[in-house]
Amino acid sequence: MSRKLELIVLAIVLIFAVQFVYMSSTTDAEYGGADGEAENVINEITGGTYTPIAEPIWEPPSGEIESLLFGLQAAIGAGIIGYFLGYYRAKGRYENDLGYKDKSKPESDRQSL
């Protein structure tokens, strides 16, 4: 199997990673969330008069808890992707490459007995 696409993706990710390392060491950019910046723009446009019509019903009490929940979200997703891709891969191997396709059916089992 060709690994061309993997190499291209790796190159793209590396370009951004290097750019980030370089930028973060040479500038004092804060790398805050884009939504926080939008909040500032809203304040600027409305002259600071806008008060949110609702507050979040629950907020993670600290940055640590927040990263825990974001990490949990990623872990759940990654687990599901890995499980099913592995399931399909093994299923394909059994059916096509190892010739288990017919043997797994109960009818053919009975005939062979």
Added chain:
Amino acid sequence: MHIMEGFLPTPWWQAWFAVSIPVILYGIYKMNRLVKEKREILPLLAVAGAFIFVLSSLKLPSVTGSCSHPTGTGVAAIIFGPAISAVLGVIVLIYQAIFLAHGGLTTLGANVFSMGIVGPVVAYMVYKAGMKANLNFYLVVFLATAFGDWATYVTTSVQLALAYPAGNVLTFAGFMSSFGKFATIFAVTQVPLAIMEGAVSALLFKYVVNVKSDILVEMKVLEDAVVRKLRGNPA
């Protein structure tokens, strides 16, 4: 980055709910029918949903010195179409609104519209156009998911500019002025992230083609001949 809780005034948040709810209902109907007719697609549906889960949890730094996250909805849009992607998007948005104070319940309608509807629709259209033009499949996936991601954040900028036009009166000039400001934050920050999302999505499709291409053919995502070519055994 979704619109924060409470940051869309009346009547905007209700308006976006009104637009999004019919699409969600249609998506739920379509999803139920699909799962009933073809139970074997269920794992792939889970993978597409999980991909949104992973990507939208990764807050990545961008060239602008701020962080945002990709959406991951393009993959679902290509396989299952925009309506079902919208349903998957809702699940992620509710998780983030309730547990992470990221996005919000009042702004859910607007965020579903940008991330669950406009992004997938753009991805779907780019995909169909690209495949018609006979481009390389992985290149088309890259373009479709990258543009879908980017369109999501352009939409967010439009939504905020509509709610907060300069001068507090909704005129075209006021809208454009605010749109420029919000787009600088969201759309510009998103460009490198959209490129990365496109690359990773193409990679995911490579693995799906390798292990379960027959489902993609059945879902009419790919033609049999294209699959054979991608797997390197032309027949």
